Amino acid sequence: xxxxxxxxxxxxxxxxxxxxxxxxxxxxxxxxxxxxxxxxxxxxxxxxxxxxxxxxxxxxxxxxxxxxxxxxxxxxxxxxxxx
Amino acid sequence: xxxxxxxxxxxxxxxxxxxxxxxxxxxxxxxxxxxxxxxxxxxxxxxxxxxxxxxxxxxxxxxxxxxxxxxxxxxxxxxxxxxxxxxxxxxxxxxxxxxxxxxxxxxxxxxxxxxxxxxxxxxxxxxxxxxxxxxxxxxxxxxxxxxxxxxxxxxxxxxxxxxxxxxxxxxxxxxxxxxxxxxxxxxxxxxxxxxxxxxxxxxxxxxxxxxxxxxxxxxxxxxxxxxxxxxxxxxxxxxxxxxxxxxxxxxxxxxxxxxxxxxxxxxxxxxxxxxxxxxxxxxxxxxxxxxxxxxxxxxxxxxxxxxxxxxxxxxxxxxxxxxxxxxxxxxxxxxxxxxxxxxxxxxxxxxxxxxxxxxxxxxxx
Numbered sequence: 219x220x221x222x223x224x225x226x227x228x229x230x231x232x233x234x235x236x237x238x239x240x241x242x243x244x245x246x247x248x249x250x251x252x253x254x255x256x257x258x259x260x261x262x263x264x265x266x267x268x269x270x271x272x273x274x275x276x277x278x279x280x281x282x283x284x285x286x287x288x289x290x291x292x293x294x295x296x297x298x299x300x301x
Numbered sequence: 302x303x304x305x306x307x308x309x310x311x312x313x314x315x316x317x318x319x320x321x322x323x324x325x326x327x328x329x330x331x332x333x334x335x336x337x338x339x340x341x342x343x344x345x346x347x348x349x350x351x352x353x354x355x356x357x358x359x360x361x362x363x364x365x366x367x368x369x370x371x372x373x374x375x376x377x378x379x380x381x382x383x384x385x386x387x388x389x390x391x392x393x394x395x396x397x398x399x400x401x402x403x404x405x406x407x408x409x410x411x412x413x414x415x416x417x418x419x420x421x422x423x424x425x426x427x428x429x430x431x432x433x434x435x436x437x438x439x440x441x442x443x444x445x446x447x448x449x450x451x452x453x454x455x456x457x458x459x460x461x462x463x464x465x466x467x468x469x470x471x472x473x474x475x476x477x478x479x480x481x482x483x484x485x486x487x488x489x490x491x492x493x494x495x496x497x498x499x500x501x502x503x504x505x506x507x508x509x510x511x512x513x514x515x516x517x518x519x520x521x522x523x524x525x526x527x528x529x530x531x532x533x534x535x536x537x538x539x540x541x542x543x544x545x546x547x548x549x550x551x552x553x554x555x556x557x558x559x560x561x562x563x564x565x566x567x568x569x570x571x572x573x574x575x576x577x578x579x580x581x582x583x584x585x586x587x588x589x590x591x592x593x594x595x596x597x598x599x600x601x602x603x604x605x606x607x608x609x610x611x612x613x614x615x616x617x618x619x620x621x622x623x624x625x626x627x628x629x630x631x632x633x634x635x636x637x638x639x640x641x642x643x644x645x646x647x648x649x650x651x652x653x654x655x656x657x658x659x660x661x662x663x664x665x666x
Contacts, residue, residue: 221337221521221650222443222495222551224304234458244302251420254446254560263304265498265551268390268440269418270447272560273498273551275304280550284307287317287528 222265308522317527328354329537332623335493336363336651343660345523358623361475362493364440365392365649369574370609372468373398379435380406380413388422389437391415396645399610419451426463435597438465442496446560449567452595464597472496473504474584480512484624489533491519494548501556505544513542520548577618617644627654
């Protein structure tokens with residue numbers, strides 16, 4: 219129930235006064251409500267839970283985290299988390 | 302698939318596991334709160350690859366598992382009524398009530414329907430004006446925005462034949478209860494990433510301070526999970542407490558403000574009973590007074606007289622608090638299987654017992 223899967227926003231429209239989208243889960247297209255993501259735009263990746271987009275995946279943060287994870291060698295004495 | 306494949310990368314996962322092994326010098330016990338993470342850990346085999354001195358215990362973050370038996374029995378009573386169409390997330394249908402489950406109500410002719418989203422339940426209400434459509438509004442903070450929006454939309458669209466049976470719980474109350482329990486020994490927490498997409502992680506900061514523990518917001522893929530574990534162990538090794546975010550691509554400190562606003566508009570905090578654990582103060586949501594017309598428990602007052610009966614064999618309450626592992630239950634895999642569950646933890650796609658059964662963690666002793 220709390221599993222959210224990244225989905226790409228491929229169409230935005232309004233239905234019964236609600237902001238809705240067609241979202242693509244890697245080939246499976248479903249409808250999701252975007253009322254909680256007023257700033258969402260076409261091409262954004264969102265996490266969708268029980269039919270509602272709840273966050274837009276932040277590409278910059280994703281790249282920075284991936285760089286960090288790939289760079290770090292064994293930490294040894296430098297023990298505290300970086301962020 | 303972007304944002305999925307790179308977080309399932311085996312080489313990166315192995316590298317992070319090596320980093321973890323190099324960092325850890327002492328035994329630590331971490332709890333992953335979310336049942337979705339429990340399943341991901343067992344499915345990917347991470348539990349076999351972690352350092353031997355790192356113990357992961359599984360927390361109460363399985364909404365189906367902690368929904369109290371009384372509410373399940375109320376759902377079964379409602380679903381049996383001829384004028385009701387009962388709608389629910391699929392996982393709830395096989396959860397055992399005192400006598401039977403929602404699937405057996407359906408087999409006996411009850412109109413019980415699985416929906417993907419509460420908006421689907423609203424659509425069913427629109428198409429069946431002669432029936433009362435009840436939606437089983439359960440879950441943690443992740444489903445609350447959707448369930449709250451369904452109530453607002455029912456009001457906006459004038460759907461008077463729609464009602465919700467609410468059983469909403471919240472994570473911070475569970476962390477407090479676990480840390481206050483003398484039976485629970487946990488050094489740090491992996492906070493549920495998707496709950497935090499909604500609520501942010503601001504509300505965990507006072508908990509980390511009060512209990513002097515690290516809390517790390519963690520995602521669901523193998524790389525995310527080891528990243529969260531690594532940050533938590535590094536904090537423990539350095540003697541630090543606080544909140545860290547190992548899921549920054551999806552979670553911000555403030556969370557989703559529009560969603561929080563709608564939750565607060567529709568729901569208010571209340572004491573809630575957690576199945577197997579008991580009543581925790583201010584640990585969930587109920588409908589606000591102005592939405593009483595949509596409250597199934599008020600619309601069907603006969604629900605108040607329900608008496609419940611738990612299986613005497615089931616130890617799911619201990620499993621949900623991380624005090625016992627599923628394989629330590631004498632009924633595990635014997636009297637209790639996903640086909641004949643004694644407790645909700647054996648049913649759900651987020652339940653720890655179901656994860657152990659499904660991924661073959663049968664006790665070898």
